[in-house]
Amino acid sequence: MPRPLEPVLARLDANRTAAIERWKELLRLPSIGTDPANAADTRRAAQWLVDQLRSSGFEASLRETPGQPIVVGHQPGADAGRRHILYYGHYDVQPVEPLELWHSPPFEPTLLTTARGQRMVARGAVDDKGQVMTGLEALRAWHEVHGALPVRVSVLLEGEEESGSASLEPFLNAHRDELRADVCVVSDTGMWDIDQPAISTMLRGLLYVELKLLGPSRDLHSGMYGGAVPNPLNVLCRVLGQLHDREGRVQLPGFYDRVLELEEAKQWAALPFDEAEFLAGARIKTPVGEAGRTTLERVWSRPACDINGLFGGYAGPGAKTVIPAHAGAKLSFRLVPEQDPRQVLVALEEFLEARRPPDCRFEIKTHGLSPSIRLPADSPYIQAATQALETVFGRRPFLIGMGGSIPAVEAIKRLLGMDSLLVGFGLKDDLVHSPNEKFELRCFEAGIRTHARLLAELARLG
Amino acid sequence: MPRPLEPVLARLDANRTAAIERWKELLRLPSIGTDPANAADTRRAAQWLVDQLRSSGFEASLRETPGQPIVVGHQPGADAGRRHILYYGHYDVQPVEPLELWHSPPFEPTLLTTARGQRMVARGAVDDKGQVMTGLEALRAWHEVHGALPVRVSVLLEGEEESGSASLEPFLNAHRDELRADVCVVSDTGMWDIDQPAISTMLRGLLYVELKLLGPSRDLHSGMYGGAVPNPLNVLCRVLGQLHDREGRVQLPGFYDRVLELEEAKQWAALPFDEAEFLAGARIKTPVGEAGRTTLERVWSRPACDINGLFGGYAGPGAKTVIPAHAGAKLSFRLVPEQDPRQVLVALEEFLEARRPPDCRFEIKTHGLSPSIRLPADSPYIQAATQALETVFGRRPFLIGMGGSIPAVEAIKRLLGMDSLLVGFGLKDDLVHSPNEKFELRCFEAGIRTHARLLAELARLG
DSSP states (O other), X not given: OOOOSHHHHHHHHHTHHHHHHHHHHHHTXXXXXXXXXXXXXXXXXXXXXXXXXXXXXXXXXXXXXXXXXXXXXXXXXXXXXSOEEEEEEEXXXXXXXXXXXXXSOTTSOEEEEETXXXXXXXXXXXXXXXXXXXXXXXXXXXXXXXXSOSSEEEEEEESOGGGTOXXXXXXXXXTHHHHOOSEEEEOOSXXXXXXXXXXXEEEOEEEEEEEEEEOSSSOEEHHHHTTTSOOHHHHHXXXXXXXXXXXXXXXXXXXXTTOOOOHHHHHHTTSOOOHHHHXXXXXXXXXXXXXXXXXXXXXXXXXXXXXXXXXXXXXXXXOOOEEOSEEXXXXXXXXXXXXXXXXXXXXXXXXXXXXXXXXXXXXXXXXXXXXXXXXXXXXHHHHHHHHHHHHHHSSOOEEEEESXXXXXXXXXXXXXXXXXXXXXXXXXXXXXXXXXXXXXXXXXXXXXXXXXXXXXXXXXXX | OOOOSHHHHHHHHHHHHHHHHHHHHHHTSOOBTTOGXXXXXXXXXXXXXXXXXXXXXXXXXXXXXXXXOEEEEEOTTOOTTSOEEXXXXXXXXXXXXXXXXXXXXXXXXXXXEETTEEEEESTTSSTTHXXXXXXXXXXXXXXXXXXXXXXXXXXXXXXXXXXTOTTHHHHHHHTHHHHOOSEEEEOOSBOSBTTBOXXXXXXXXXXXXXXXXXXXXXXXEHHHHTTTSOOHHHHHHHHHTTSBXXXXXXXXXXXXXXXXXXXXXXXXXXXXXXXXXXHHTTTOOSOOSSTTOOHHHHHHTSOEEEEEEEEEEOOSSXXXXXXXXXXXXXXXXXXXXXXXXXXXXXXXXHHHHHHOOTTOEEEEEEEEEEOOEEOOTTOHHHHHHHHHHHHHHSSOOEEEXXXXXXXXXXXXXXXXXXXXEEEOOBOTTSOTTSTTOEEEHHHHHHHHHHHHHHHHHHHHTO
């Protein structure tokens, strides 16, 4: 017998002021995960979340790691046969510097009134404390009304997301059975704009390598040797300069063989995307990239190759006439369905080997290797979230892509075999990681209502 | 009435022990020009040379500069109508680190006996104190025997050669009339081998630039923007990777238009050059470079282009997915007769501009710009030196090239309009700039005799 949603929504209305107060309590804890000076406050934030979960009917605990503790909550006596949701979020926040640019103290949450209504200004207002609270308030309301949730729910909140999630992977690995669920729900992404909800259905993957090209046995004087020996810097530029053709296509052998033409991409042309505004954010006027593709395709559904660093030889002031013994680069590939990062790595090795001059050799170190993530549009989870968002916002959500990866989502897929449903309520102008970070109250409250409805929709999947 | 050479040579024989003692005196002064702790010793070396010149009949003085003093000597009452020679050398030496690799203290000159005869081991043994003394001892013998020199001679000895000769150019510029002569004689170069003398008749020139490529207005996340904006690192590799074609020829427009096919280069094919040994010095097995040219041509008479440094983006440990706002390179061109460095710079600007993508621009800073130096084989100075060397060594000297530049020679050409005669007595294994620097006594003494004869040969030119 399904538990009705209506009294839950009524409870959300009744809880409105209290929810904002709870959110403020969490925001007041300066949980800057990277700063040892904030270690006690960071732990306090984790403990505060444990308490919140407990008061919403969860068995929750603070779990130690070599870094920040991880908060885990489960429902006591939850039916193992029911659909099982894992909420993922993080309670650590970015440092606040430069402090002088804040209009109010970053850990004194301040409600401001603007033309859009009220907004909360504080470090972590949206990323990710505000987004975490949208889920927790929904869980609380269901618990308060029904003493139970419509589906089985577990919660996983880490404290190292802003510094690379070093402890997450070992923790997931050590607790696979405990944490495995049917789907992960993540609120760390954004809306299209304040009126238009969005679901991020794909993330590009990443192959990140460091190359070292070794040539002469020692640094040489370019007067004595210049013109008669392989210069690793010349060679590096020549070889990496061939990574793209004139059409902007990556030249690794077989690079596009497994790249799919995605159904999702077809509807992106209809999105009200302002390409000029997007590029103007980097003061770029002319779109460039793979020929025959839109900018949205280029950043969401098409693979890309970027050199992220170059080094070798002399970089100090003035001149040094050196032919260095070696040169290096950091190089990354953004990958899309169904590219296999390991196959791309092999293709890169072939590409480099084919262009290697005599007496030179490449060394390759891998710093990251993750496939793209995609939740097909016909996934029941997408359909459930679409239904919830459309009811709350009065608009069908856009199904969008994301050019970057979310390491936690990738690790959850790889280690727990679970897809993630990415439904978030942030806006592009929320000043994430910057002074005066904010979250619109409209977004916060619509987020809570969406999560409350999503639980009901997920329950309907049976 | 020509003054006879024979008694001068006899005097050299008589002076043999004293000459070695004087050389040792100079070597004992630790004139490390770059080290402020050695300032007094460096000055003492300069003063010691002033005294030497005075005791050989010169009016000599120590001239102040913002850096180390410069020693200048002239002959009192020298006939302004006679052929005028300017000796150039330097009295500063390289630092001695790593000290633990020296078999004897670097400033305690030590005579060792080997299969080749005796050698002097000390910092500066050859570079350039030993070479300077080959000239000064010749001047001394002429003076002691005849009370005069067969030609008019001035001497210029600087103390900043090992650190970039910063004071030399302003000094030359301020004393053009005082220092201008018919030819400059420089002993800072080497022999072909211990039995075979050589004259360096050409030096490659240099254009050294620093490039900065500016793209997006700020560093971007390669996940968000990768594939849709110009990445300065990608662009830099693509553009610099086009500097050479498959034949190893530099692709700047008009780069080879003024390059001469040199007569000198034709005889180089007959030189007993061991290409494999030369390349093995850098553990290179396969000669590379401009197609259809020998290695000697590649390093002596053909222009070359080398990237000397690359920088931009992230170079620290691990991964950072950044598209940087800018990237840069140090880039140099070795130039040959009759290339004009300014024309090459203009061609480079055109080359870069033609390959610049929209929203990117190059900034170019010049760190060095000097034409190549060439003394034609039929120059009377080459003929005089050839005659002197052939008599002393019993072998006709090789006329060779040098791939690098000598800043003093370039400055003397540019500011005083004088060619330089490069006759030196160093060997490839002298460990210049390294621990256990040495100079073979055979080379030292043959050098003195060569300079004594050269003065007589120059006098014959009238």
